[in-house]
Amino acid sequence: MPLPPPPAPPPPSPSSTTSQPNPTKNPAPESTALENTLIKLRALDKQNQPPRALPNPRQGGAPNGGGNPEGNDTAALSAAQRGAIGDHVRACWTYDAGALGVEQMQVLLTVTTDPAGVARLAVVAGPDEARMGDPVFRAFAERAVRAVRDPRCADLPLPQSMLGKINVLTFQFKP
Numbered sequence: 358m359p360l361p362p363p364p365a366p367p368p369p370s371p372s373s374t375t376s377q378p379n380p381t382k383n384p385a386p387e388s389t390a391l392e393n394t395l396i397k398l399r400a401l402d403k404q405n406q407p408p409r410a411l412p413n414p415r416q417g418g419a420p421n422g423g424g425n426p427e428g429n430d431t432a433a434l435s436a437a438q439r440g441a442i443g444d445h446v447r448a449c450w451t452y453d454a455g456a457l458g459v460e461q462m463q464v465l466l467t468v469t470t471d472p473a474g475v476a477r478l479a480v481v482a483g484p485d486e487a488r489m490g491d492p493v494f495r496a497f498a499e500r501a502v503r504a505v506r507d508p509r510c511a512d513l514p515l516p517q518s519m520l521g522k523i524n525v526l527t528f529q530f531k532p
Contacts, residue, residue, distance in 0.1 A: 429467075430524040434516070441514050442526075450504035452532055456493050463531035464498045468505055470524045474515040479505040482527065501530040 431439070452459060465482035479502045481489060488494045504510060505528060515524065 429527055430519065431527045433519065434526075438514075438516055443528075445514050446504055446510045446528070449507040449510035450501060450530065452497055452500055454532075456496070458493065459497060460532055462494060462497050463529060464494070464501050466498075466501055466505060466528040466530065468526045468528055470513060470515065470526065472521050472523060474513050474520050474524075476505045476511040476513055479528075497530075501528070504530075 434442070464485050466479050467482045468476050469478040471477050481498050481502070485494075485498065489498065513526075
């Protein structure tokens with residue numbers, strides 16, 4: 358007996374009006390998509406590396422303005438000049454004589470003056486910064502900073518040779 362003929366394939370269904378064609382995942386051989394992806398990956402890789410450039414030089418100030426913003430000009434003063442500056446600032450400085458251990462305390466300040474010799478910035482110097490957590494020492498140091506910045510005492514009696522430039526001085530306060 359002969360076999361019946363195979364069934365005919367069903368006719369293709371009509372395409373839906375809401376379906377969209379699927380774009381191919383593989384770009385054409387002459388496409389720049391691969392190049393664009395590589396450029397993006399290289400840019401991301403550059404952002405993950407630390408910068409290799411050197412910092413810019415310090416800005417501001419007049420050319421050859423002088424001064425010693427990173428050093429210390431205290432050594433340029435004679436003992437008499439240092440004493441005169443100390444006497445001038447001492448008039449504005451007080452400390453709490455009743456504070457525990459205040460007689461043994463001392464604090465170093467780094468003071469920056471403007472070209473006219475007026476103290477513009479006074480901060481606790483490096484070795485004493487770590488001690489600022491102690492409330493008694495902090496009060497002692499803050500009184501010293503206020504004394505240097507006090508309008509009555511901020512105009513330091515600097516020698517004529519130090520005027521006209523920024524100076525960095527070290528002050529030591531102790532009872």
